[in-house]
Amino acid sequence: MEIQNDQPPLRPSWDEYFLMLAKLAATRSTCLAFPVGAVIVKDRQIVATGYNGSPSGSVHCTTQGYCYPGLSSCDASSSLPSRAVHAEANAIAQAAKHGISCAGSSIYVTLEPCVSCLKLVISAGIKEVYYETTFNKGEKAMVRDLFVSEDLVKLKQIHLSEAITQKAANFLLKPTSIPQV
Ligand SMILES: [Zn+2]
Numbered sequence: 001m002e003i004q005n006d007q008p009p010l011r012p013s014w015d016e017y018f019l020m021l022a023k024l025a026a027t028r029s030t031c032l033a034f035p036v037g038a039v040i041v042k043d044r045q046i047v048a049t050g051y052n053g054s055p056s057g058s059v060h061c062t063t064q065g066y067c068y069p070g071l072s073s074c075d076a077s078s079s080l081p082s083r084a085v086h087a088e089a090n091a092i093a094q095a096a097k098h099g100i101s102c103a104g105s106s107i108y109v110t111l112e113p114c115v116s117c118l119k120l121v122i123s124a125g126i127k128e129v130y131y132e133t134t135f136n137k138g139e140k141a142m143v144r145d146l147f148v149s150e151d152l153v154k155l156k157q158i159h160l161s162e163a164i165t166q167k168a169a170n171f172l173l174k175p176t177s178i179p180q181v
């Protein structure tokens with residue numbers, strides 16, 4: 001039986017597309033805190049990607065089974081800094097390593113940047129931040145808002161639609177490019 005379908009194929013918006021890629025990058029995370037992924041985009045082209053993990057060459061938190069001895073997470077201590085390079089910092093470092101400018105770009109992240117990463121984002125010339133989950137509260141949110149009020153960067157929370165999430169999950173669960181007979 002021929003299936004009638006007058007609807008055009010469902011396509012993700014650009015925001016959804018890059019957020020999904022950031023979520024895929026997060027699957028490579030090697031920190032036990034929580035997975036975060038980032039994609040830097042300029043003119044709808046990917047400049048660099050990143051995820052949170054130990055500095056290049058250092059043992060992964062996931063490999064040693066802890067972030068610091070006795071600490072299950074890089075974020076579990078109020079005094080120790082995170083062992084992991086955050087996803088945004090890693091993406092910016094990747095761009096730097098390959099001599100690619102981030103000026104005038106946007107970044108898509110699965111988590112709102114912490115203040116340290118936000119400072120780095122601003123100084124790298126990244127103008128827009130699109131994130132899925134909020135992070136900064138209290139004084140940290142205040143610092144973020146000061147940078148925003150200075151017009152240094154724009155932040156916007158975005159979400160994937162249910163339909164696009166379902167389509168992407170289906171694409172991941174089985175071979176994608178099979179002719180429809
Ligand atoms: Zn860690």
Ligand SMILES: [Zn+2]
Pocket residue numbers: 086087088113114115116117118
């Ligand atoms: Zn950060």
